[in-house]
Amino acid sequence: MTAEQSTVASMDKIAPIRVLVTGANGQLGRELMLRSDPAYELFGFGRDELDIADLAQCRAAVEQVRPHAVIHCAAYTAVDRAEADADNAYQVNAAGSRNIAIAAREAGAKLAYVSTDYVFDGRSTTPYNEYDETNPLTVYGKSKLAGEQLVQSLHDRYFIVRTAWVYGAHGANFVRTMLRLGEAGGTVKVVSDQFGSPTYTADLAQMLLSLIATEAYGIYHATNSGSCSWYEFAAAIFEEGGLPAKVEPCTTAEFPRPAPRPAYSVLDHSAIRANGLPPMRHWREALRDFMHQLRTPKG
Numbered sequence: 001m002t003a004e005q006s007t008v009a010s011m012d013k014i015a016p017i018r019v020l021v022t023g024a025n026g027q028l029g030r031e032l033m034l035r036s037d038p039a040y041e042l043f044g045f046g047r048d049e050l051d052i053a054d055l056a057q058c059r060a061a062v063e064q065v066r067p068h069a070v071i072h073c074a075a076y077t078a079v080d081r082a083e084a085d086a087d088n089a090y091q092v093n094a095a096g097s098r099n100i101a102i103a104a105r106e107a108g109a110k111l112a113y114v115s116t117d118y119v120f121d122g123r124s125t126t127p128y129n130e131y132d133e134t135n136p137l138t139v140y141g142k143s144k145l146a147g148e149q150l151v152q153s154l155h156d157r158y159f160i161v162r163t164a165w166v167y168g169a170h171g172a173n174f175v176r177t178m179l180r181l182g183e184a185g186g187t188v189k190v191v192s193d194q195f196g197s198p199t200y201t202a203d204l205a206q207m208l209l210s211l212i213a214t215e216a217y218g219i220y221h222a223t224n225s226g227s228c229s230w231y232e233f234a235a236a237i238f239e240e241g242g243l244p245a246k247v248e249p250c251t252t253a254e255f256p257r258p259a260p261r262p263a264y265s266v267l268d269h270s271a272i273r274a275n276g277l278p279p280m281r282h283w284r285e286a287l288r289d290f291m292h293q294l295r296t297p298k299g
């Protein structure tokens with residue numbers, strides 16, 4: 001290579017997008033941190049390194065990393081506990097998101113805030129689009145919506161990314177619970193009157209990374225496509241896993257919880273379509289892939 005060619009080659013090399021990830025030890029955060037795409041350089045902060053409830057810590061983390069974008073996964077996610085612990089849920093999901101929005105804006109970094117289907121009341125019978133009216137029924141949903149509103153008022157280059165029914169290889173989730181119960185055999189009762197879209201963390205992480213590389217700011221619904229009930233989801237998990245247990249449908253009324261779940265929280269992906277982003281694959285295909293990954297020895 002001549003000197004001239006080598007200069008052109010080095011100018012062509014695009015610097016990776018520097019991304020600060022909050023909640024890096026959660027199930028989505030850990031998935032993000034395991035991505036190995038040379039287009040992104042990820043800097044993860046778990047709760048021990050960055051408590052988002054502390055604005056000074058948010059500013060220090062952003063100053064340290066100097067990110068082009070922040071993917072904000074940290075949240076108070078204990079939906080039932082939040083009903084009796086509202087102050088702490090708001091402190092993390094509302095005030096913590098405010099702090100992250102302030103720090104990201106001061107540093108000139110884009111912000112992707114991960115939100116939830118729980119901002120809707122679940123009374124619809126057709127998929128919710130990004131501009132449908134929100135009406136959260138729970139403290140968790142209200143505190144996440146407050147986080148959305150603070151992000152919108154304090155930052156001008158944001159992606160609010162609502163997702164639902166998240167599962168993956170890390171942390172506690174429905175698929176891992178069903179796999180454990182399914183291996184034990186017998187019969188498992190699962191509610192058949194709540195509908196949504198299961199979402200694989202690997203697909204959600206990819207969507208978040210794709211979004212922050214754009215300037216198509218706004219609200220997004222990002223779940224795997226298609227929908228099912230929890231009962232149908234459990235049956236698919238047992239089938240894909242070849243597990244001996246049987247699944248039996250039951251009603252929400254049979255299993256009362258402190259925080260009411262939305263009966264229908266299927267999200268329409270109109271912003272993904274409108275902005276020409278790649279659609280998220282069907283939940284069943286994603287589940288099959290996840291189960292395959294679980295069975296594939298690492299290394």
Ligand SMILES: NC(=O)c1ccc[n+]([C@@H]2O[C@H](COP(=O)([O-])OP(=O)(O)OC[C@H]3O[C@@H](n4cnc5c(N)ncnc54)[C@H](OP(=O)(O)O)[C@@H]3O)[C@@H](O)[C@H]2O)c1
Nearest residue numbers: 023025026027028047051052074075077116163164165166
């Ligand atoms: N899981 C779902 O089905 C689902 C559905 C819709 C939307 N979402 C949203 O998706 C995002 C990621 O959820 P996830 O499933 O990855 O949840 P997760 O596994 O509970 O992860 C959340 C992480 O945030 C951390 N955190 C809590 N308070 C914090 C604080 N004050 N400062 C810094 N970190 C703090 C938690 O740490 P500790 O464990 O130490 O508390 C945890 O590691 C969240 O915004 C959630 O609201 C999740």
